[in-house]
Amino acid sequence: MSGRRVLMLSLPATLFLLAAFVYPFLYGVFLSVTPRTGGPLGNYQAFFGDEFQRASIGNTFALALPAAILCVALAVPLAYAMRHGLRGGRVLTALLVVPVTLGPVFIADAMLFYFGPVGWFNRALEALHLAAAPIRVLHTYGAVLLAIMLTAFPFAFLLMLGYVSGIDPALERAAHTLGAGRWQTFRRVLLPLMAPGIATSFALTFVLAFGVFPSAVLLGEPGGSTRVLSIAAFQAAYEKFDFSAGSAIALVMGALQLAVIGLVFALRARLYAGPARGGKG
């Protein structure tokens, strides 16, 4: 194909990228460095100088890191079990993947009813005499973590399932005949071959969790432990109508995500990333 044709073919995508990403991003950068008062870095100084604002960084990491780690930690053994033919595995896969089709607001809404003071959860506990008074699940850090995991887990799981099923079953058999038990086979053969998938899975779920907004507001403590960066940016932009400050917070958020993803992929590059097959055929 001639260079000219390639250029023409890539034009729609380029235009879309320019219009939908590059321009808004650059506009955001411009907004963030033109604060109402102070110098170009005024917004950043204000954000990092305010302890309450700064805390939103820690709050976001406190949700996103455990969510991503837990999702991957659950997805790996489940994908491994599926590989060995789990009874009812297809039904389980379908059930676990359903939340993908539901938006975060829908999930938050369902959780509000289910875990509410008169929801099924507390009514069941009372009926079984396991709790004297309704247990407070909602409007806590835990509720937000759970909501994030419900949304992000299917992605982690499907990704891991793809990676695991790409591993040649003969490799496990070879490891067994060489004297490796199930655990050693998992640790020495399967885990290293799954590692690139684990890194990708982690990065994906981390990004999903890092941008959490609706469930942090609806299910968490948006003024306290779950006041994440996106809430801080929203409040600046739409409660104080300071778009410049909001843009600055959004850019801080983006930079932090990029740093984590960069770190993960730098580690991933040091891992084996070739085919997970034992030879020809």
Added chain:
Amino acid sequence: MTGAPPQGAAQPAGPQGPAGARPGALELRGITKRYAGVTALDAFDLTVQPGEFITFLGPSGCGKTTALNCVSGLVGLTAGEIRLDDRRIDGVPPERRGFGMVFQNYALFPHLTAWQNVAFGLEVRRVSRDDARRRTEAALALVQLEQHAQKHPGQLSGGQQQRVAIARALVVEPRLLLMDEPLSNLDTKLRGELRTEIKRLHQRLGLTTIYVTHDQAEALSLSDRLVVMRNGRVEQIGTPAEVHAAPATAFVADFMGYRNLVPVDVVGVDGDVTEVRASGLTLRGTAVGALRAGAPAVAAVRPQDIVCRREGTGALRGRVDVVEFGGDTLAADIVLDGGQRFYAVTPGPLAPGDVVALEIPPARLLVYPVESASRP
């Protein structure tokens, strides 16, 4: 476990020393494997002497790989028992059997170097560092891959990968070496070279070896004894010479290169010699199994055993249809006057259209009762 004499074994005990004198005596007693109602392996009996090279030979689906996997422990038995050096092992998981196994697709760990692949079995056994290094080095030297030790499988050729796999299986000093069609993924030239190398390793190390293949040339060249299998059952057990010269059934004959299989009617039987008739021609052959006059049978002869003359007078006159060049010989498809076709190998010269006379030595025309050919 006492040294009870084998029961129901298909093989005589042979020149075997007292049990435990030399390791690697394997005994399979009635091993059976069924999958969801399908019998993949049916009451398989075999006694393997220490140091013996045994081949399971047969077409795909005959149960040879299932039998091997039963021995390795990768597949559990439905019935029967497996004994190694007079100790029952069929309940032992594969990782504790201490066997070496080589797979058709090599099954090398792609994230590890050749060296690390070979050292794998030693590491999981917690062999000391120095010992592991020495043994890994020796195993790689055995397959002449010292200079490729630091390469990953993806950087090695198919033949080199399979040699790494062989070194990986040998380094653990297995009591039994199992090979599942190890040469099937290689091209013809490499296959021949590696076959010789496997034979050399066996002569040098004297490991009891079970080898699975569908290639009769491989089976004949490597084995001390071979087991021809069909539909989960044993058709014949014997030395390569026995199976090659005297196939027990028409199926084995077919597999052993008796390419001419002719449906015939038995005319008369006189001891071993039998006279048969097919589409207007009468042949004299050797009966294998019980034959009676008037019964249908199958006559089998190898292309190399047919004598083909250009100028000749004989009962079997025909015309050459196709000639294939085979290096030192020619192979010809010949149509007899009665319409029967024979495939013959001859020194030549021969051309399509030539009129020839065929002679089939009665000793080399084997006649089988038809039951053995059509048994399900």
